Amino acid sequence: MGSLFRGEPMCLAQLFLQSGSAYECLSELNPNVSVFQRKFVNEVKKCEEMERILGYLVQEIKKADIPLPEGDVAPPAPLLKHILEIQEQLQKLETELREVTKNKEKLRKNLLELTEYTCMLEVTQRFVRRTAEYESHLHANYEEFPSVENEPLVDYNCMHRLGAKLGFISGLVHIAKVEAFEKMLWRVCKGYTILTYAELDECLEDPDTGETTKWFVFLVSYWGEQIGQKVKKICDCYHCHVYPYPNNMEERKAVVEGLNVRIQDLHTVLHKTEDYLRQVLCKASESIYTWVIQVKKMKAIYHVLNLCSFDVTNKCLIAEVWCPVADLQNLRHALEEGSRKSGATISSFMNTIPTTQPPPTLIRTNKFTSGFQNIVDAYGVGNYGEVNPALYTIITFPFLFAVMFGDFGHGLLMFIFALLTILYENHPRLQRSQDEIMKMLFEGRYVILLMGLFSVYTGLIYNDCFSKSLNIFGSGWNVSAMFEQKVWRPDDLKSNKFLTLDPNVTGVYNGAYPFGIDPIWNLASNRLSFLNSFKMKMSVIFGVTHMTFGVVLGVFNHFTMPKNLRTSINTIFYFTCCQIEIHASYEDSTSAPSILIQFINMFLFPGGETEVFYTGQVALQRFLLSIAFLSVPVMLFGKPLYLYWLHSGGRGIRMYRSGYKLIRKESEEELSLLRCHDVEEGSSHSDSGHREGDGEEVMF
Numbered sequence: 234m235g236s237l238f239r240g241e242p243m244c245l246a247q248l249f250l251q252s253g254s255a256y257e258c259l260s261e262l263n264p265n266v267s268v269f270q271r272k273f274v275n276e277v278k279k280c281e282e283m284e285r286i287l288g289y290l291v292q293e294i295k296k297a298d299i300p301l302p303e304g305d306v307a308p309p310a311p312l313l314k315h316i317l318e319i320q321e322q323l324q325k326l327e328t329e330l331r332e333v334t335k336n337k338e339k340l341r342k343n344l345l346e347l348t349e350y351t352c353m354l355e356v357t358q359r360f361v362r363r364t365a366e367y368e369s370h371l372h373a374n375y376e377e378f379p380s381v382e383n384e385p386l387v388d389y390n391c392m393h394r395l396g397a398k399l400g401f402i403s404g405l406v407h408i409a410k411v412e413a414f415e416k417m418l419w420r421v422c423k424g425y426t427i428l429t430y431a432e433l434d435e436c437l438e439d440p441d442t443g444e445t446t447k448w449f450v451f452l453v454s455y456w457g458e459q460i461g462q463k464v465k466k467i468c469d470c471y472h473c474h475v476y477p478y479p480n481n482m483e484e485r486k487a488v489v490e491g492l493n494v495r496i497q498d499l500h501t502v503l504h505k506t507e508d509y510l511r512q513v514l515c516k517a518s519e520s521i522y523t524w525v526i527q528v529k530k531m532k533a534i535y536h537v538l539n540l541c542s543f544d545v546t547n548k549c550l551i552a553e554v555w556c557p558v559a560d561l562q563n564l565r566h567a568l569e570e571g572s573r574k575s576g577a578t579i580s581s582f583m584n585t586i587p588t589t590q591p592p593p594t595l596i597r598t599n600k601f602t603s604g605f606q607n608i609v610d611a612y613g614v615g616n617y618g619e620v621n622p623a624l625y626t627i628i629t630f631p632f633l634f635a636v637m638f639g640d641f642g643h644g645l646l647m648f649i650f651a652l653l654t655i656l657y658e659n660h661p662r663l664q665r666s667q668d669e670i671m672k673m674l675f676e677g678r679y680v681i682l683l684m685g686l687f688s689v690y691t692g693l694i695y696n697d698c699f700s701k702s703l704n705i706f707g708s709g710w711n712v713s714a715m716f717e718q719k720v721w722r723p724d725d726l727k728s729n730k731f732l733t734l735d736p737n738v739t740g741v742y743n744g745a746y747p748f749g750i751d752p753i754w755n756l757a758s759n760r761l762s763f764l765n766s767f768k769m770k771m772s773v774i775f776g777v778t779h780m781t782f783g784v785v786l787g788v789f790n791h792f793t794m795p796k797n798l799r800t801s802i803n804t805i806f807y808f809t810c811c812q813i814e815i816h817a818s819y820e821d822s823t824s825a826p827s828i829l830i831q832f833i834n835m836f837l838f839p840g841g842e843t844e845v846f847y848t849g850q851v852a853l854q855r856f857l858l859s860i861a862f863l864s865v866p867v868m869l870f871g872k873p874l875y876l877y878w879l880h881s882g883g884r885g886i887r888m889y890r891s892g893y894k895l896i897r898k899e900s901e902e903e904l905s906l907l908r909c910h911d912v913e914e915g916s917s918h919s920d921s922g923h924r925e926g927d928g929e930e931v932m933f
Contacts, residue, residue: 243592280532310530404475635687644688651682714740
């Protein structure tokens with residue numbers, strides 16, 4: 234709790250990492266180090282290459298619908314002697330997968346071509362039958378052509394018309410290109426072609442897009458070699474799948490039989506190839522989770538090593554790190570353990586360095602406090618040693634939300650939703666959800682839980698459940714008593730649209746409602762004005778109290794960091810709260826001046842006599858407003874001038890920011906996001922002395 238209140242105490246340490254054990258030492262810890270040189274560029278490139286291979290493997294595994302097993306515990310970073318083995322395994326696996334995948338694609342492409350060829354032959358067979366029937370009809374009606382009486386039109390070996398050879402081109406064309414294909418043939422060939430086409434009954438895969446679509450089988454009859462060349466060029470232009478056309482029925486039958494045998498063989502080979510590919514992917518999926526985590530840790534370690542400076546004389550890496558005081562012993566143990574694993578003769582060690590630089594802010598959180606800390610960090614991260622408002626936000630944020638969102642029904646739904654996400658928070662689908670909205674709701678489940686709980690509380694106070702009032706304890710007002718005491722008569726109900734309950738009549742008012750707003754206000758004509766007035770006054774009081782609490786926390790920060798000057802004037806707000814309390818103390822609300830008119834008159838200075846709560850109220854209001862207006866230039870110019878005078882001693886005002894950032898999550902990936910400063914090699918030793926007095930951050 235102390236860490237959440239003011240953050241972790243930090244100290245500056247200097248690490249001396251031996252060249253042979255630097256990797257193993259950093260694999261035991263996650264330091265946030267100062268930035269110097271880059272020495273391990275090749276190693277980082279190797280890690281990026283392994284990341285590329287792993288990305289390819291994950292893509293293929295997902296494409297094969299193989300589940301990716303994920304462990305609950307992250308594996309440690311591999312040792313140097315194991316990195317080469319992992320790299321060789323990944324490269325060998327990638328080569329094998331690419332070769333098998335390439336062969337599979339070739340087999341699928343061949344199978345698709347053979348299937349298209351078979352379908353084309355089946356459809357064109359119907360064209361030939363129709364042509365034969367038409368020829369027989371011609372022979373029966375036109376006896377004057379004896380030269381073709383015994384020579385059918387489909388005998389393509391000896392068919393000659395007008396001294397030109399009859400040729401055929403057949404294939405498949407996409408359904409969207411049929412009309413344009415037909416028009417182009419007619420325009421280019423000038424009618425010297427006959428196009429016959431029909432739609433396939435089944436959909437086939439498009440080899441270019443991979444989508445299943447409709448295809449048309451076409452058969453083009455042409456006369457002459459020149460026309461045939463034009464037809465072939467048009468087919469290529471429209472990306473038609475052209476296949477050889479048999480010359481006679483015997484050849485057609487032989488081609489169909491051969492195609493059926495080849496298709497059957499391809500199905501068998503393709504099935505075995507897919508089984509082998511799935512076996513390889515299943516074997517790779519067993520280790521893919523470990524490899525991904527290990528490669529990320531390796532890359533993060535080398536990124537950190539690139540930030541260290543290299544001492545040529547002592548042949549070691551030197552790094553300056555900010556470390557929590559409570560983790561110094563763990564840091565020493567990590568250095569010793571890394572040296573032991575690497576087998577180094579000289580172990581790595583560390584020294585603490587006295588410094589006047591402001592340390593970074595480290596605030597340890599858990600799954601309950603992390604959501605509230607993220608809300609505070611969205612507005613800004615406090616300086617080292619300042620009071621962390623996230624501890625108080627755990628209560629104030631959900632409560633102020635509930636003041637605005639006070640509904641028992643809606644709050645209960647929010648509470649149940651958050652409670653379910655907490656009960657099933659270990660479910661893998663929730664933890665690894667990639668949906669941004671669901672991920673945001675899951676990470677803020679404890680915030681939503683308290684928001685719903687407080688909304689239930691304020692909803693009971695407002696007596697509001699899905700915008701309806703609940704009569705749980707029974708109203709404290711009795712309408713029938715007005716008739717029993719002869720105050721109201723039945724004729725009054727007919728002649729008056731609204732009637733007022735008199736609490737002074739015996740039996741009308743039996744006491745306050747036990748909890749919240751009395752449900753009878755839901756029937757009142759002035760319900761809206763009463764509730765708005767109630768909520769407005771309550772909001773002003775809560776808001777001023779919350780703001781005052783923040784000012785009190787600022788006082789603690791001022792005592793901790795006295796150079797950080799802050800100014801706050803709140804007298805107007807306190808005066809407003811006092812007026813609300815005075816207005817509430819009136820026994821008869823009708824005789825009390827309007828609180829809203831009082832607030833407006835306080836800033837407008839109206840002339841003439843106005844209603845006031847007490848004698849001297851106008852003079853006090855003018856005095857407080859004068860103080861508020863005079864405070865504006867003080868807050869705008871006083872603090873900057875004071876800081877300029879404080880820091881201008883011989884050097885002028887200097888805006889300096891140290892290069893350290895917020896340390897929050899213990900993640901290896903965030904080490905790669907550190908800001909890089911290019912400093913000459915070996916400058917860490919000479920700069921460490923004068924870096925202490927470079928300057929201090931000026932806070933405005």
